Amino acid sequence: MPNLKVVQVVKRFGPVGGMERYVWELSHELAARGVEIVILCEKAYESPAPNFPIRVICLGETRPKPRWISMLRFSRRVTQAVNAHGLTSDNGWVIHSHERTGVHQVTTFHGPPMASVKERQTFWFLSPRLVVWLFLERRELLRPDSHVLPNSLLIKNKLLGYYSHIKFGDVAWPGVHVPKGPRIEAGVPGSDVVFVGREYRRKGLETLILALEHLRQTRKVTLAIVGAEQDARLEWLIRGRGWINNISWVSDLRISDYGKVLVHPAEDEPYGMAIAEAAAQGLACVVSDQCGAKDHIKSVRVVPLDASVETWATAIDMGLDAEQLEPAPFTWPDLADVCIKEYQGVIRRLPTS
Structure with a gap:
């Protein structure tokens, strides 16, 4: 996949959680297709698999709590790193964020929207924590010239209820690995x-x-x-x-x-x-x-x-x-197809010099 250069932004790089594994698998699948990949993270919990050209830039850990302050600091470091390492659109890079950042052209939204707090708490605006989270969320979702890839239709519909002007790309469902080989006994016989x-x-x-x-x-x-x-x-x-x-x-x-x-x-x-x-x-x-x-x-x-x-x-x-149907899983290569289509759209929208 010539001419594609993509930055993946995630606080924790490695298969250490649901979202983190999503970024891990996507990055490896893209790299296997020749996409140049840079990871911006706080910390890498595992090195990329051998023979995959993935460059990891660790920005240093922030104090994990309060989480809203930690995310603010991480976002600031991402912005600084993008400029310091020349990872800008002027240099042909596409930034794909999975966090609450503000320098991306593509963002995958992995969780329920924080905006729902307005329905649950009358005086939400008196909480610095909620005000900051809502600012970060709104900035991520409504950034000009960026597209949002929700990870499910459920999330897309929830987002539409709060942010009607979002520019959506395709749903970026998580993939799975199709297991190979026969089923093995797991040492817990009789589990139904x-x-x-x-x-x-x-x-x-x-x-x-x-x-x-x-x-x-x-x-x-x-x-x-x-x-x-x-x-x-x-x-x-x-x-x-x-x-x-x-x-x-x-x-x-x-x-x-x-x-x-x-x-x-x-x-x-x-x-x-x-x-x-x-x-x-x-x-x-x-x-x-x-x-x-x-x-x-x-x-x-x-x-x-x-x-x-x-x-x-x-x-x-x-x-x-029930008789189980033959599975037809959505795989990590399928996810990579969705994302590559979005990246190519970003490149086409970039101003020509």
Whole structure:
């Protein structure tokens, strides 16, 4: 891919979180196609894979809290680095940000909009923290001559409710790796349902446990919890429930090794990488209507977030008995295609000398 030079902006570079893995995979896929890649980050948690021409510029860590001050400082350092290293549009660079910065032509929006706070808090404007976050968000989304790539239709529709003048590009769904080779035994035999997620409260683990308690009145089912934060609340939830396997975390996680159905009753999930990965591995998925992946992966069973425990139990029961459709995943190369199309549009819009 000659003549394309792209800066990816992310605070933490490396596969250390959902958004961070998104940038990691996208950067490697672009580099594999010959795109010149520079990463601007606070810290690199892992070096780029060998033989990938990815240049990483670490700007130094800011104090992580308060987060709004940390983001302000990071944004300022990004602006300074862009100018100091000549990474400007005048030199043919396209800046693709994944953070609340102000020097980009493309930004991927990964989370729910902060603007919703205006509906929840009457006196939001008295909080310096909220005022700054809203400023950063508005600047990122409404920057002249820039396009927003939402990571799901759910996020796009939420953004439209607050910022009607956004210039959108295509939806930049996260990709997945299609697993190769046969399924392996994971050391947790008998697991029927699997739950994946560190923030288990937001992702609805308690709803799932209640639903399975109801389902177990008519059917023996077991649950594997993978990657949940190990705290006193989780310990209380699983105490006395011998049908739950609690697995702290697994590197190179293959969800299909841990269950037949993934259940994700999340309260607010902009996308839901675990859903996409499970579907790509052939699992049935039962998810809440607040998961962005529901608009992308047509095989999932969608349950209203406020549905009864009985409704959730019925959906899980049907998922356990369903014949799984042949997966047709959206891959990281597919994401790279979306982004390259956007970058080429940026280049065409640049003024000619």
